[in-house]
Amino acid sequence: MGGTIFLVNFFTMGAAPVKIAVCIKRVPEMDGAFKIAASGTAVDETGLKWDISDFDGYAVEAALQMTEKLGAGEVHVISLGPDVVQETLRKALSMGCARATHLKCDVVPFDPFAIASALAAELQGGGYDLVMFGKMSIDSANGAVGLMVADLLGMPMVHGCSKLDIAAGAGTARREIEGGGELVRFSLPAVVSIDEGIARPRYPSLKGIMAAKKKPMDVKPAQLGPVRLTVQKMDLPAARAAGRILGEGAAVVPELVRLLQQEAKVI
Amino acid sequence: MSWALIPLTEEQRAIQQAARSFARAELAPHSVRWDRDASFDREVVGKLAALGFLGMMIPEEYDGQGLDTCTYLVALEEIAAVDASVAVLMSVHNSLPTQMILRWGSAEQKDRYLKGMARGELLGAFALSEPEAGSDAASLRAQATKDGDHYVLEGTKAWVSHGSMADVILCMARTDTPGERKGARGISTFILTPDMPGLHIGKKEDKMGLRGDPTVQLVLDGLRVPKANLLGEEGMGFVYAMQSLDNGRLGISAQAIGIARAALEHSVAYAAERKQFGKPIKEFQGVQFKLADMATRVTSSRALLYAAASAKDRGEPVTQFASMAKLQATETAMWVTTQAIQIFGGYGYVKEYPVERLFRDAKVTEIYEGTSEIQRIVIARELYARS
Ligand SMILES: Cc1cc2nc3c(=O)[nH]c(=O)nc-3n(C[C@H](O)[C@H](O)[C@H](O)COP(=O)(O)OP(=O)(O)OC[C@H]3O[C@@H](n4cnc5c(N)ncnc54)[C@H](O)[C@@H]3O)c2cc1C
Numbered sequence: 001m002g003g004t005i006f007l008v009n010f011f012t013m014g015a016a017p018v019k020i021a022v023c024i025k026r027v028p029e030m031d032g033a034f035k036i037a038a039s040g041t042a043v044d045e046t047g048l049k050w051d052i053s054d055f056d057g058y059a060v061e062a063a064l065q066m067t068e069k070l071g072a073g074e075v076h077v078i079s080l081g082p083d084v085v086q087e088t089l090r091k092a093l094s095m096g097c098a099r100a101t102h103l104k105c106d107v108v109p110f111d112p113f114a115i116a117s118a119l120a121a122e123l124q125g126g127g128y129d130l131v132m133f134g135k136m137s138i139d140s141a142n143g144a145v146g147l148m149v150a151d152l153l154g155m156p157m158v159h160g161c162s163k164l165d166i167a168a169g170a171g172t173a174r175r176e177i178e179g180g181g182e183l184v185r186f187s188l189p190a191v192v193s194i195d196e197g198i199a200r201p202r203y204p205s206l207k208g209i210m211a212a213k214k215k216p217m218d219v220k221p222a223q224l225g226p227v228r229l230t231v232q233k234m235d236l237p238a239a240r241a242a243g244r245i246l247g248e249g250a251a252v253v254p255e256l257v258r259l260l261q262q263e264a265k266v267i
Numbered sequence: 268m269s270w271a272l273i274p275l276t277e278e279q280r281a282i283q284q285a286a287r288s289f290a291r292a293e294l295a296p297h298s299v300r301w302d303r304d305a306s307f308d309r310e311v312v313g314k315l316a317a318l319g320f321l322g323m324m325i326p327e328e329y330d331g332q333g334l335d336t337c338t339y340l341v342a343l344e345e346i347a348a349v350d351a352s353v354a355v356l357m358s359v360h361n362s363l364p365t366q367m368i369l370r371w372g373s374a375e376q377k378d379r380y381l382k383g384m385a386r387g388e389l390l391g392a393f394a395l396s397e398p399e400a401g402s403d404a405a406s407l408r409a410q411a412t413k414d415g416d417h418y419v420l421e422g423t424k425a426w427v428s429h430g431s432m433a434d435v436i437l438c439m440a441r442t443d444t445p446g447e448r449k450g451a452r453g454i455s456t457f458i459l460t461p462d463m464p465g466l467h468i469g470k471k472e473d474k475m476g477l478r479g480d481p482t483v484q485l486v487l488d489g490l491r492v493p494k495a496n497l498l499g500e501e502g503m504g505f506v507y508a509m510q511s512l513d514n515g516r517l518g519i520s521a522q523a524i525g526i527a528r529a530a531l532e533h534s535v536a537y538a539a540e541r542k543q544f545g546k547p548i549k550e551f552q553g554v555q556f557k558l559a560d561m562a563t564r565v566t567s568s569r570a571l572l573y574a575a576a577s578a579k580d581r582g583e584p585v586t587q588f589a590s591m592a593k594l595q596a597t598e599t600a601m602w603v604t605t606q607a608i609q610i611f612g613g614y615g616y617v618k619e620y621p622v623e624r625l626f627r628d629a630k631v632t633e634i635y636e637g638t639s640e641i642q643r644i645v646i647a648r649e650l651y652a653r654s
Contacts (some may be wrong), residue, residue: 051284087277094281203289206319206332209281 018073018166020063022097022132023119023146024056025108026081026088027139034236041231043139052088055134057201059194062164063132064096064202070166074098076128080118080222081108093212094204100215103222110140110231116148117225123153130171133193135160143193150191158184160195272566273573279341282334286345289318294350301352301479302624309432311353316387320346323361325369329377331385336514336576340521344569347525348532351628352479354525358518359428360384363511364391364437367456371499371507380435380458392433393515394424394459394485395508401425402641405451405505409440409487416494418442418457420487423469426635430483431468435460439504440487449502456504458496465490476627513586515636516593517579520572523593523600523632524565530600530607530625531561537620538610548610557610561603568596587649594642597632604629 028034028048037044052060060077067073077092079085080103089100103118123131131153136143143159150157162181163174172185173192204212246252246259260267275283293314301307315321323339325331339361347354368381383389400407409422420440430436436459443453459466469484499507535558538549548554575588604626608615615622633639 051288087280090277090281091284094285203318204281204285205317206282206285206323206334209278209285210332212281213278 018067018070018129019076019127020067020073020130020132021076021078021123021126021128022056022059022063022092023078023080023149024060024088024092025053025134025137025139026050026079026085027053027137030138036234036236040233042234050084050088052091052201053134053137053139055136055138055194055196057134058196058198059132059134060092060095060097061199061201062161062194063130065199066164066166076101076126078103078119078122080105080115082106086217086219089217090212091204093215093217094208095202096208098215100217102217102219104219105222105224109224109227111225111227111229112142112144113148113229114225114227116145116152118222119145120149120152121223122220123149129188130166131155131189131191133191135193135195146191146193153189153191156186156190158186158190158192161192162195162197164192164194164198272570275341279338282338283341283345285318286320286342287348289314290346290349290353294346294353298350298352298479299618299624301350302476303478303618305473305478305481307352307429307432307479307481312356312387312390312432315353315357319387320357321360321387321390322365322385325365325381325385329369329385330382331365335580336517337573337580340517340572340576343518343521344525344528347522348529349525350479351522351526351625352477354522355477355480355519356390356429358515358522359393360391362514362518363393364435366514367437367498367507367511368458370510371456371503372458373495375495376458376498384435389434390429390432392427392430392436393508393511394427394430394436394438396424396426398423398425398484402638404439404508405454407439407441407454409438411440411442411455411457411492414491417491418494418497420457420465420490420492422487424485424487426472427483427485428635429480430485431471431481433461436485437498438485438487439508442501442504451505452502454505454508455501456498456507457492458498459490459492463490463492475630476624477631512636513579513589516589516642517572517576517585519632519636520568520575520589520592520596523596523629524569524572526625526629526632527561527565527568527596527600527603530604530622530629531558531565533621533625534558534561534607534610537614541612554610557606561606564599564603568592568599571595587646590637590642590645593632593636594639594646597629598639600629600632 029051032048035044063075067075075097076099077089077097078101079089086102089102093100101122103122109115133146147157158173160175161173162176165172169188171188171190175182176195246255319332320342322331323334327333343354343357346357365384368376372381384391395404397407409420411418411420424438438457438459439454440457441453442455443449465488467486467488469486472482474482538554539547541548572592575585575592578588579585607622608626611620611622614620617623
């Protein structure tokens with residue numbers, strides 16, 4: 001990790017301030033009870049509470065911490081969707097991001113490529129050193145948009161970073177993989193997606209919330225790509241079957257063992 | 268749900284959300300332990316401070332957030348819905364000592380105390396009550412006697428919320444003399460700090476509820492207070508205290524509504540899960556009627572509170588409305604938490620489920636910052652003052 005420290009020092013010795021874009025999605029809070037809408041292909045949104053998708057929140061926090069550590073730079077947030085996403089963007093602004101872009105469309109398409117096309121069109125030529133995503137959105141869980149954006153922009157992509165550092169022209173990241181971790185190095189500009197464990201998102205302070213009102217929010221029509229993927233049907237998980245009581249005391253243990261072996265096949 | 272009645276601004280919604288997620292993540296995991304052990308983590312003060320919750324109504328020039336009363340109450344309800352002990356700390360600090368220094372403090376006092384309090388580095392407390400002077404606070408006995416550049420204070424203050432953790436205590440004491448008693452006009456307010464010689468923390472009360480916020484006696488034993496720490500004018504202390512209690516009562520209303528709302532939410536969820544006679548108990552009309560009455564009282568308490576707070580933000584006199592809001596909200600909290608226990612049945616009576624604590628926490632709201640009887644007296648007095 002000594003190399004990383006060297007790079008940070010080198011960076012603060014005179015490179016231009018870093019510019020980071022974080023793409024965030026507004027999703028329902030997961031602790032609510034879900035129902036399927038009359039269409040049968042979407043979640044019924046009535047009464048749901050909404051917030052920044054968990055992994056996207058980690059990405060915002062990681063981006064802010066990087067610019068704070070470097071002592072320079074700006075974090076921009078981008079979200080695609082109907083007008084309500086502005087509330088989510090405002091939250092990121094209240095955490096400390098400098099400006100927001102709302103890519104407006106009536107519904108967020110399910111096809112990740114349609115979304116990635118619109119984001120890439122916005123990010124192209126934006127002069128970003130780093131484009132950040134959550135590893136996946138916690139509602140549709142495709143985990144594809146960030147990868148597709150990287151491809152559309154022709155940038156290197158590190159998926160699922162649990163640690164991240166950037167410095168003059170390059171970055172390092174750690175990825176958690178089955179049974180261990182790996183340290184990767186990449187050139188900037190780059191796209192990364194963020195895993196949990198990198199940083200706990202800060203709470204917006206009251207000062208932050210008030211300052212957010214005055215920060216710029218650009219609204220542009222989303223240039224969605226073609227939608228070639230749609231949801232046909234949604235199901236709720238099957239209700240759990242009721243348990244069975246065999247009896248009481250040591251006498252029923254042999255029967256219990258028999259059922260666990262032969263019927264449930266768990267032992 | 269019932270919030271729809273009061274249209275919040277986008278900023279208020281953001282603050283509500285911030286307070287809610289803070290309370291859920293930083294307070295909820297500890298509330299049961301704080302209640303059980305009657306302990307409180309000083310770190311929480313730092314966390315509230317970092318987010319700005321301890322200087323909400325202090326203007327920015329004194330390092331506060333410069334928000335209005337309504338916005339403050341929105342945040343306070345969210346904290347109270349999770350932990351009423353943290354809420355009373357937030358309410359007392361924001362409504363009483365800080366507002367008193369803001370309104371009547373000298374420039375030097377504001378510089379020295381208010382800024383630190385608004386940043387949440389200095390925690391404020393309010394010492395009016397005494398063992399023998401509760402509802403009849405004007406009969407308090409703590410005596411301040413002039414001695415050169417100082418006042419020397421003797422006496423015992425009672426029931427001081429977080430008095431043992433406070434850095435700045437606004438204390439009411441008599442400045443009239445035994446030979447010439449002046450009643451309510453014989454009381455002054457002093458700014459005390461724990462480093463002053465002669466200030467001792469006395470008995471810590473072992474309370475039924477609100478156990479996370481220590482309530483203590485303060486013993487003033489020849490306590491020497493520099494004259495510079497007299498607040499405003501000598502003889503005006505009781506007036507200052509009473510005028511501040513208008514703010515305080517709005518805060519306690521929000522605390523009570525938070526407690527009641529939590530009890531309602533738990534009851535709604537439990538009634539949908541608990542099955543008897545082959546169906547969820549929410550299917551029984553007897554249970555539905557309880558839930559309907561609980562929701563109606565919570566919503567009407569909140570509507571009255573925000574009407575009163577808006578009047579205050581417009582600069583109108585609100586003594587009567589603050590008393591009405593407090594009376595209604597706190598009696599609602601007690602009633603709703605009682606119904607909640609009934610809905611939970613035996614499970615409502617044990618500490619494993621959350622409504623037992625809410626019930627204990629609710630009771631004190633009908634007592635402090637003026638009992639329900641005192642609120643009725645204030646309300647009735649105003650009726651005749653107008654005729
Ligand atoms: C947890 C807790 C925290 C507190 N925190 C603070 C604090 O931070 N600072 C502070 O100064 N004080 C604080 N108090 C004190 C609180 O404000 C008093 O307890 C309250 O004012 C009532 O006074 P008392 O307890 O002496 O009751 P009493 O005044 O003795 O009242 C006993 C009963 O008589 C009734 N009563 C009294 N007078 C009348 C009347 N004229 N007409 C009809 N009924 C009447 C009362 O309503 C009550 O029902 C706190 C109290 C508690 C329990």
